[in-house]
Amino acid sequence: MTNWLHIAGMYALSPVFGWLADKAGRLPVILLGQAMLLGALMIAGTAAESQTAVTLSLVLLGLGWSSSVVAGSALVAESVPVEDRPALQGASDLSMNAAAALGGALAGPVLATVGYSGLGFISTTLVAVVVIWTARRIRTGARP
Incomplete structure (x- = not known):
């Protein structure tokens, strides 16, 4: 049931x-997604036995991923002329899926080396980078 709820969240x-x-x-909306990812990490890190x-x-x-991917995909797509969008979106999807495969492959060894809390800390750091970058873009009024 947990897997189905996670996939539904996605x-x-x-x-x-x-x-x-x-x-x-x-x-x-990307920031909303990142906040949900941070919430997921905090809950998992403090109550993993439940x-x-x-x-x-x-x-x-799943919800954080969905929010970030949907808004991020729209941001990527609108950053180029219409005729370039399919190629850019394909490259973006390929990059995201390659990063997910690499992350999945590295999660086991990282977990074995630094434990669950270390994996959580590394994940939180990655989310924090996105949050800081996005917040700076919003604060400076940079065009997406």
């Missing part, structure tokens, strides 16, 4: 995140 609300990205802006907490963490992970 895809069920994608249209809502798309609508929200159109209404509130791409960068705020099935309910792990389930909630995985649902938040």
Whole structure:
């Protein structure tokens, strides 16, 4: 059941995140997604022994991923002329999936080396980089 809820978190609300990205802006929706990812990491890091907490963490992970990917994809697509969008989106998707495969392959050895809390710290650091970069872009009014 946990896996189904995680997958639902990834895809069920994608249209809502798309609508929200159109209404509130791409960068705020990316920040929302990153906040959900941080929430997932905090819950997983503090209550990993609880099935309910792990389930909630995985649902938040799916929602955070969905929010960030939907808004990020829109941001990428609108950054180039229409005729260049398919190639750019394909390259973006390839890069994202390659990074996911690499992350999945590295998670086991990292977990074995630094433990669950170390893996969480590394993941939190990666999310923090996105949050800081995005917040700076919003604060400076940089064009997405």
